[in-house]
Amino acid sequence: MTPPCSRCASQRVINLETARKLGTAAGALAGSLKGAYTSLYAPSRLMAASSFFPMTRIAAAVVAAASGGIAGAAAGQQMVQYLFPPGEGTPWLCLGCGHAFRILD
C-alpha cells in the first residue's frame, strides 16, 4: 500500500527500500556488463565481436554510463541511500515534490 506524500499529498511516491534494492541490482548489472564488455571487446577480438554484436554502440553507452567514476553496486546503493530520511519506519520518496519521509508501520 502506498501512503500519500506528507508534504504535497501526492500519491506518486516510491518505496525507497525497493528503490535501493533495484538501484543495487541495476548497479551490479551495469558492473557485470562492463566486465562482459571488456572481455568481449578486448582489442584482439574486436573485429570478430563487432560483426557478431551489432549492439556495440549500445553496449558502449551502457559501459560509459556505468563507469562514471564510481563502480557497480556501490553507486546504486549510495545514490538511493543518500535520499533516505533519518528515523524509523518505511522510507518513501515523493516523485511529485521530491520529499523523502518515513511512515511507521
Ligand SMILES: [Zn+2]
Ligand atoms: Zn510530495
